[in-house]
Amino acid sequence: MLSFEQKQDIIESFPELTKKEISLNRLNYHFENSLHEKTIVIEKLHPNGNGFVYVGDLLKYEKEANEKGLVNIREYDEQALREIIRDAIDYMSEDMETPIVENWTSREGVLLELVHEKRNWNIYFRNNLEESFGTREAAVEYLFEEGFKPKK
Known part of the structure; x- marks a missing residue:
């Protein structure tokens, strides 16, 4: 201590x-x-x-x-x-009014959005919240485990 x-x-x-x-x-x-x-x-x-x-x-x-x-x-x-x-x-x-948005896609073409908003990293599928994480690292790890990659 x-x-x-x-x-x-x-x-x-x-x-x-x-x-x-x-x-x-x-x-x-x-x-x-x-x-x-x-x-x-x-x-x-x-x-x-x-x-x-x-x-x-x-x-x-x-x-x-x-x-x-x-x-x-x-x-x-x-x-x-x-x-x-x-x-x-x-x-x-933190200015909570301006979210950060990243697009992620699977091999099958499923598109998810990783959005940093109101202090959380949220994953959306067609405007529906799928998961929420306290850190970007945890959200990205989840996306990779589920077979998603950043969309270029």
């Missing part, structure tokens, strides 16, 4: 975050350029090493996040902490 000071150093290596002291020697870190109402990325970082990162409804963290979209980072190592902070900042920076 990383110490409080180690977690602080990692968090403060993200220049887009602003530290704010709160009660009981705890710290919050805000992302002031958030495109959403919420600006707190790291909540209640405590000298005992406990703290939370806001990931909202990112599917990648659905098993770890509580009902408020917070993930406890007490046991996180450096790599995991850096990754979740980057994901949280990206989540709060």
Whole structure:
């Protein structure tokens, strides 16, 4: 487990975050350029090493996040902490109005669309949602396993 000071150093290596002291020697870190109402990325970082990162409804963290979209980072190592902070900042920076669309096809000519929208990677067949994934990598792996390739 990383110490409080180690977690602080990692968090403060993200220049887009602003530290704010709160009660009981705890710290919050805000992302002031958030495109959403919420600006707190790291909540209640405590000298005992406990703290939370806001990931909202990112599917990648659905098993770890509580009902408020917070993930406890007490046991996180450096790599995991850096990754979740980057994901949280990206989540709060995301313009959810402009989806990314990729076409995939099978040998039989079946066409699927891989669409990044509202923080998820969704696979559609004729406007019907077939599957939803938290990461592009998971969606692409699924498509390859099912015999699909990117359409050129």
